[in-house]
Amino acid sequence: MSDFQEVEREEIAVQFVRVPDGIEHVRRAWGELEAVVPLRVRHFYGAFDPLADDYRACVEVREGDQLVPGLESGTLPGGRYLRARLRGDPPAVYERIGPTFGELTQEAKPDTGRPSLEHYRRYDEIDLLLPI
Numbered sequence: 001m002s003d004f005q006e007v008e009r010e011e012i013a014v015q016f017v018r019v020p021d022g023i024e025h026v027r028r029a030w031g032e033l034e035a036v037v038p039l040r041v042r043h044f045y046g047a048f049d050p051l052a053d054d055y056r057a058c059v060e061v062r063e064g065d066q067l068v069p070g071l072e073s074g075t076l077p078g079g080r081y082l083r084a085r086l087r088g089d090p091p092a093v094y095e096r097i098g099p100t101f102g103e104l105t106q107e108a109k110p111d112t113g114r115p116s117l118e119h120y121r122r123y124d125e126i127d128l129l130l131p132i
Helices: 025-036 091-105
Strands: 004-009 010-021 044-049 054-060 072-076 078-085 115-120 125-131
Touching: 010 025, 010 044, 025 054, 054 072, 054 115, 078 091, 091 125
Parallel strands: none
Antiparallel strands: 004 078, 010 054, 010 072, 044 054, 044 115, 078 125, 115 125
16 A cells, blocks of 8 residues: 555646546647646646546646647646655556556545546656545
8 A cells, every 4th residue: 555645735827738537648648748748847637537437637837838739738736635656657656547546446535526636746756636
């Protein structure tokens, strides 16, 4: 079992690429986003919406940022989340995302009205956030 923590997060403005759920679609979304957004000094998120059954590869929009044409805009909701922090080198660390979300849902009942989030803190560190 992993080490989990409850955290409170603020709403975040983002631009994103939306795709159906599924690993091949998720990879395509990240490829499309990374092709138009500089990777340095940015906060990136993945958002899975269980009701819509879609995934969004997101980049945070900060005050003063120019919006990237062709990307959708929106927000990632704030509120309480149960967090697990994954550390490890890609691509192996990505393989742990699904099983760890499984552990999180055994620990707490998710709020299905908000998406589950992946916060890519560094290339080798990901916070998984289950809305509760």
